[in-house]
Amino acid sequence: xxxxxxxxxxxxxxxxxxxxxxxxxxxxxxxxxxxxxxxxxxxxxxxxxxxxxxxxxxxxxxxxxxxxxxxxxxxxxxxxxxxxxxxxxxxxxxxxxxxxxxxxxxxxxxxxxxxxxxxxxxxxxxxxxxxxxxxxxxxxxxxxxxxxxxxxxxxxxxxxxxxxxxxxxxx
Numbered sequence: 001x002x003x004x005x006x007x008x009x010x011x012x013x014x015x016x017x018x019x020x021x022x023x024x025x026x027x028x029x030x031x032x033x034x035x036x037x038x039x040x041x042x043x044x045x046x047x048x049x050x051x052x053x054x055x056x057x058x059x060x061x062x063x064x065x066x067x068x069x070x071x072x073x074x075x076x077x078x079x080x081x082x083x084x085x086x087x088x089x090x091x092x093x094x095x096x097x098x099x100x101x102x103x104x105x106x107x108x109x110x111x112x113x114x115x116x117x118x119x120x121x122x123x124x125x126x127x128x129x130x131x132x133x134x135x136x137x138x139x140x141x142x143x144x145x146x147x148x149x150x151x152x153x154x155x156x157x158x159x160x161x162x163x164x165x166x167x168x169x170x171x
Contacts (some may be wrong), residue, residue, distance in 0.1 A: 010139030023142050025132040031146060032132070035153045036125040039118045042160045046114060049167050056170045060097075060104035067098055077105045103169045110166060114159040121152035 010021045064074035067089065077085050086098045128135065128145050135142040 010143070021139060021143060023136045023139060025136040028135050028142060028146065029129060029132040032125040032128050032149060035149050036122045039122050039153060039156055042157060043115065043118055046111070046160055046163065049164055050111065053167045053170060057104040057107050057167075060100040060170060063097060064101040067094060067101065074101065077102050100170055103166050107163070107166055107170075110159065110163045114156065114163050117152060117159060118156045121149060121156055124149050124152065 010023065061074065065072060067075055075085075080102070082099070082102050085102050086095050089095050089098050124145070128149070135145060
């Protein structure tokens with residue numbers, strides 16, 4: 001005899017909206033696994049972008065000492081905005097080099113943030129997958145887990161997009 005799936009209807013009051021959330025373990029399971037798979041695919045694309053563009057970033061960083069009048073060290077971009085950093089150079093070629101250098105110095109932190117948030121989100125999804133039956137019975141916890149996983153997923157995709165745009169700027 002087949003077991004019938006229990007659908008739990010929850011009424012949630014979010015920001016003055018009366019929401020009805022219909023939960024069952026299958027929906028929760030597929031939602032969490034889809035988020036994890038999407039992020040894994042995005043990370044694979046990210047790795048391909050990194051591998052195909054490492055030489056351009058390295059070239060931009062190694063050429064930066066020519067921005068310094070003494071030609072010994074590359075200038076720090078730690079507290080500069082792109083416009084403020086590039087604006088301090090007068091020559092057009094130096095501005096182009098400064099823009100590429102600025103972009104190259106920001107790639108590594110952006111990559112680390114993207115990977116870190118993606119791994120946290122995948123971990124949340126994997127940790128919640130075996131608990132789908134329990135989550136289906138507890139609406140508030142399920143809503144929080146799904147909201148956190150979805151919000152982190154969207155954040156990760158935005159970070160991946162920002163990283164890809166930065167890599168494209170190097171070209």
